[in-house]
Amino acid sequence: MTAVKSPLSEAAQKTTGEALQGALVDLIDLALYAKQAHWNLVGPRFKVVHEHLDEIVDLARQAQDDVAERAIAIGVNPDGRSRTVADRTEIQQLEAGSLADDKVVAAVTGTLFEIIKRFRERVAATDEPDPITQDLLISITADLEKQHWMFQAQS
Amino acid sequence: MTAVKSPLSEAAQKTTGEALQGALVDLIDLALYAKQAHWNLVGPRFKVVHEHLDEIVDLARQAQDDVAERAIAIGVNPDGRSRTVADRTEIQQLEAGSLADDKVVAAVTGTLFEIIKRFRERVAATDEPDPITQDLLISITADLEKQHWMFQAQS
Amino acid sequence: MTAVKSPLSEAAQKTTGEALQGALVDLIDLALYAKQAHWNLVGPRFKVVHEHLDEIVDLARQAQDDVAERAIAIGVNPDGRSRTVADRTEIQQLEAGSLADDKVVAAVTGTLFEIIKRFRERVAATDEPDPITQDLLISITADLEKQHWMFQAQS
Amino acid sequence: MTAVKSPLSEAAQKTTGEALQGALVDLIDLALYAKQAHWNLVGPRFKVVHEHLDEIVDLARQAQDDVAERAIAIGVNPDGRSRTVADRTEIQQLEAGSLADDKVVAAVTGTLFEIIKRFRERVAATDEPDPITQDLLISITADLEKQHWMFQAQS
Amino acid sequence: MTAVKSPLSEAAQKTTGEALQGALVDLIDLALYAKQAHWNLVGPRFKVVHEHLDEIVDLARQAQDDVAERAIAIGVNPDGRSRTVADRTEIQQLEAGSLADDKVVAAVTGTLFEIIKRFRERVAATDEPDPITQDLLISITADLEKQHWMFQAQS
Amino acid sequence: MTAVKSPLSEAAQKTTGEALQGALVDLIDLALYAKQAHWNLVGPRFKVVHEHLDEIVDLARQAQDDVAERAIAIGVNPDGRSRTVADRTEIQQLEAGSLADDKVVAAVTGTLFEIIKRFRERVAATDEPDPITQDLLISITADLEKQHWMFQAQS
Amino acid sequence: MTAVKSPLSEAAQKTTGEALQGALVDLIDLALYAKQAHWNLVGPRFKVVHEHLDEIVDLARQAQDDVAERAIAIGVNPDGRSRTVADRTEIQQLEAGSLADDKVVAAVTGTLFEIIKRFRERVAATDEPDPITQDLLISITADLEKQHWMFQAQS
Amino acid sequence: MTAVKSPLSEAAQKTTGEALQGALVDLIDLALYAKQAHWNLVGPRFKVVHEHLDEIVDLARQAQDDVAERAIAIGVNPDGRSRTVADRTEIQQLEAGSLADDKVVAAVTGTLFEIIKRFRERVAATDEPDPITQDLLISITADLEKQHWMFQAQS
Amino acid sequence: MTAVKSPLSEAAQKTTGEALQGALVDLIDLALYAKQAHWNLVGPRFKVVHEHLDEIVDLARQAQDDVAERAIAIGVNPDGRSRTVADRTEIQQLEAGSLADDKVVAAVTGTLFEIIKRFRERVAATDEPDPITQDLLISITADLEKQHWMFQAQS
């Protein structure tokens, strides 16, 4: 089975591939995390937060596709299997059962902030080896930071 | 935190809730599984199978939302966190790395067949306790069986 | 004036017709009830609840059309006139004047729960005489239970 | 519970509020009336009149929302509950059971004419106290008169 | 050539397959029948009935696709060839040449009633062996009965 | 029952009517033929050919409506009943049961070529008696020849 | 003011220009004629015929634009002024005042037949001098003949 | 043939009817006038003015329909036949043949100004007898004055 | 540079022009005001109020275009430059920095009430000189009063 021929040098490919694989795990788990909160939410702000969480899901799903297809485009196989995600995720997991709206707002705010820090590191790391990948990571970071502001503003 | 008041008796709620939670794990992992194949696919049928796999993703994502919201509507908290999915999934996992198109077609066909068997058991189990939930499970099974036929036909 | 020729036996037609006529009164009054709350609502959650109530109105209007047309399709004339609705409705009526948002959320939750109980009885009653009608009632009950969850979650 | 602060004087508010409440009862019952005919219609012109009646329903539902929201915007609580509508409606009610198409066309024509007369009185009554409300009533009257012509033309 | 692996037992597959094949012939010939009337119609109600017949065509074409794909999904090859349809159809055929609108309305009403009877038998026959197929047949029957009412109402 | 007054002379009407009736039988059977293959297809190219066949169905259904309405517009009653189609079709029928994708591609290519030959004769035959009909037949032939190329190219 | 340079010889331009100017007068007056009937119609078939007449208006307005722009494209100035239309129209004018639906159907049928005869002459006249114009006239004639059939069928 | 029963007194109906009939003639001829210029235009601003004229056509056609249907709604038969329009129009007619863009802009500006003066008289005339009609005339005048400004601004 | 020729007398033009210029300043500053709050908002109701404020922005932007184009249509140059708006606005300005949601709701309610008072004066002032302009101002006032109710209801 022929691997995809990369437009990058081996070193650049390695650095970039690691940044993308890390981003992929973040984004897949962010989508699962936001769905879990979307379903188990309770509290007076239920309707608004329930719908707002689906904006996070949409953002994370679109971004996870872009990130994984970017990885394969530079010749690196992305790994988005459930076991991989569960083992490697750095996201602070939600409790099982019902989740109060104010706690969810706070948790999502914190989680987004942590993910953003990791994305900013990936933006820095890819600047030299692959500006094409960096541009994608910048664009996703911008979306995450916008959502971070909106969740924080309602804390 | 008040739990959602269920229109079902406790026993009916328990049986139905287990069927829905099982379905949720199947559907979340099916979406991750299909995306993994979508990204790592190679072979002469790449374009067709790549796009066909996204039909599975769409089906599984829509169905997982319906199933989880049905669970909470009968007073049972769904659990769709990455750890839960990785630990409880019964789906035979894909290898890491590139995946040949003919193997993917065979694997998806087999995976769908196994999921369908579990869904048919859930349809039978919910017939008595909750016909509303059963109707949802019937509808998802119909979609899964249609996709099973289409993957098998191209094996 | 020729009555519509029914595909059902007389007994099946009678049982099914009563279930549908009962559902029709519930659904017409639910739409009027939700509109009354939509217009007279006050409180900090006004905008969200105001818009959420219109989802109830849409659901109830679509379902009342389906139910009435199902009745006539089995040869039973539906009666949805204002006098009939006012006299036969079992819905606990709202007060005149302004309505606080938290009271409306609680009232809608309770009202939906009562309607759902009656719909589940109609689902049971039509299982034998007319599975076609039962399928329609199951589908409406699923929608009502989803809304019940969402109103209860924000109580 | 704070009432909505009105841009009108008390006297203007009272006159305008009465015009709007009267219009609301007319429009809610017109929608129920047209739906009753829509469902129970028979005769060679069934399909055309059946669909035409839904144009009346749409017009009446949109107008009833505009009228009720106009009432609350000037600080008057609208009352659109089923009991209120049944008690105060001046519309000549339809018979129960199947309704022949030619009789329905004649009945709708007559009913619209009576409603139009009441709307023209409301247009006159609000000219002085509130031209904003008057403009809304003029617009609804124009729609009612267009439908009156179209029903009369096919009598 | 590998047959599609069925989720059903052999007996269940046989019963269900016969119900679906019977439905397929009914639906293909119903579409041809309605088109024949659509083209050759004359009479004062031409425009309305001409367009109404295309609703039957759309219903029958969509349903025939669903039914045939359901058959293959359970491992049964559907047969919708012109010779098969002509030989096995139980629909009372239309005369050649121009067709008066009132006669068409009566003929379609009667034809739909006969088809509905056969569909209700298929609904009963599949209840036990395959609830997934039964659910599809229920849904088609509901649509056929709605059209039956509308044609009968204008007879 | 008054026949439609034709803008053509009797001779022109006869020639043109025969061309259109022949085209109608070809197009109705082509749609049934393509659907039969669409449902019973197997093989590695299943998904592509399955969807491609529906382009043939759409083309044939739209063209059969245009051809039949053109016939009646010149005063000739089209005959598209199942018995007529089965008896008069010149299309080489498909086998019952599963159909391999490469055989279907070859069969459709051949069938389209035969139909095109008959359409080119109809184009020639109508040039003199009715250029309006000829223009329609030219347009359908163009579409058939485009599909013929695309099926042949993948043989 | 420079005239548009024609791709036609002077003789071809003259013949073609006359055909197009004649068509323009027919089509402008047909639109006015159909609107007059659309507004003044009465009778039991009012709604259907009222809407059907707007199909004629749409057809005539679209065709009149195509015809006039075709004239100028070959260097001939079209004349569609009200005085020109009133003076040159060959359409049998409608009476002032209300118009019964059956009379309108008969009148439109007859008027279309007369226009079609003139269009067929224009098709013949332009065959030699300008096949591009002829193709446009054929297309409009096809639409007029389809409408002629549909009006005649309901006479 | 029964006339439409008017909601107006005889005197009010007469005044209002005359205003509407005058408006109808203005609007029909304005559409023909703008189309004539649209087709015969030449000059450096051709493309812009050619398309701008179609905005006038659209405005005039929509308004002529509203005005004529308003007339019949108050029981007055509108007369929009070509002869009536040609005889009664007060619009200064365009020359035959090609029309320079700057002359067209000036002519349309002047024509709109004259029509606006007549519409303002009709607005004044209907204030007392029929505010519903007046509201329609106000709305059309607003549109005409907006177009007048835009044509004048480019003179 | 030729001024636009006004359909109004000089005195009517002056009164109407002042009303429109005042409205323009109100509407431009209302849009800036609502955007400032939209961006700097904090508090538990952030998401709802953030989005609701954009409805105000849309309303104000659409209305400011209508008002300015109405001014120029009657020959009065509108002035919507930043300096003019800042100098002439009567709107109570927002503080710099973050703005709590409850304070924003109260401030918008009060601001809308003040603007409405000025619009009602403009409606009265234009009644005599220009009913066309008055109709536009009535329509904008209706929209402002609807928003005033909705903001007040959530105070």
Next chain:
Amino acid sequence: MTAVKSPLSEAAQKTTGEALQGALVDLIDLALYAKQAHWNLVGPRFKVVHEHLDEIVDLARQAQDDVAERAIAIGVNPDGRSRTVADRTEIQQLEAGSLADDKVVAAVTGTLFEIIKRFRERVAATDEPDPITQDLLISITADLEKQHWMFQAQS
């Protein structure tokens, strides 16, 4: 590699193929020509002509696809490679650098006229050997002549 089986005789195929290949070169270069002008345009009419040129591009691109696919459908391989186009084009090429709007309008007018002459020859040449191809060429010529008029009218 099997060539596409042609429905035409060898002689007819040759004549038709040459007409289509010539048309293809004209249309590809016309699109490049119009884009070159679209990008390098200057002058007071820039915005209008810039956008108008994209209508030419759209027309030429759609037509080049239709022409090339028609060629292959009759068994002739189209050649649209850059070298072929550059070598065979008969279009008078544009200068490099900025292009004044009036010169572009004149150049496009002239270029379209030359292309139209070649298309009219192709229409004549294909009349006998392939009326299907002729019909396509007629349709493209009609579009080119409409654009020729519009460019000439603004010269």
Next chain:
Amino acid sequence: MTAVKSPLSEAAQKTTGEALQGALVDLIDLALYAKQAHWNLVGPRFKVVHEHLDEIVDLARQAQDDVAERAIAIGVNPDGRSRTVADRTEIQQLEAGSLADDKVVAAVTGTLFEIIKRFRERVAATDEPDPITQDLLISITADLEKQHWMFQAQS
């Protein structure tokens, strides 16, 4: 009131915040400037330039929202109040009253060029402290430079 937690260091936040606040003032005033010209424009190119100016308005409004929301996302409160804009804008203001089209084209070209220079400085200033913000400023600059070209090209 908690400020939004910034992903940037204090120094980076300060530099970036100043760039964004400067951009905000430019973009708000650009929208007001373009609207002022849109309304007061006169001259032969009125229609084209009038519509072109609204492209500037749309660009500036969308960009001002993006810029302000980016500021708050990094923890800096944007200030877009009318007084702030009027006091800080560096845009050369338009005269009051009517504005000739050629002068407007020249003025917009010059204004865009000045704004672009300031944006390019902001792009340079944010390169180091915040590449996410820089990417947004690059994207807006690209749009402004495209419009600058298009306005300059028609000077």
Next chain:
Amino acid sequence: MTAVKSPLSEAAQKTTGEALQGALVDLIDLALYAKQAHWNLVGPRFKVVHEHLDEIVDLARQAQDDVAERAIAIGVNPDGRSRTVADRTEIQQLEAGSLADDKVVAAVTGTLFEIIKRFRERVAATDEPDPITQDLLISITADLEKQHWMFQAQS
């Protein structure tokens, strides 16, 4: 003829202009190349590759417009004439005649890889002189690399 005033220094403009002109030739010829393959393709994967090639055409056409308009926006005239493209293209040309699908897939993969190398050089070259242009080139490179992966994956 005034050249567009560039926001860049002369040196930056020169470097950036050369990068854009090179990109333009690549993208125009890529579109022609992909269309040539789209038309002349044969083989079992015809339908899939035929449609996939049109994605390349769309990408290349959109990118060529963006690149050329970027060039002119910085004051450099783009040259996209057929002669220029044929003379300067570095793309390995396709053979005339029919093209087997597997060879086309390999050829497109290789061609895209070569183009990507040249784009990556242009991205590097413009980093310093014009980050706005660089951002556009990055975005196009991302799209090309995604297509490169998809073509390579099916080789």
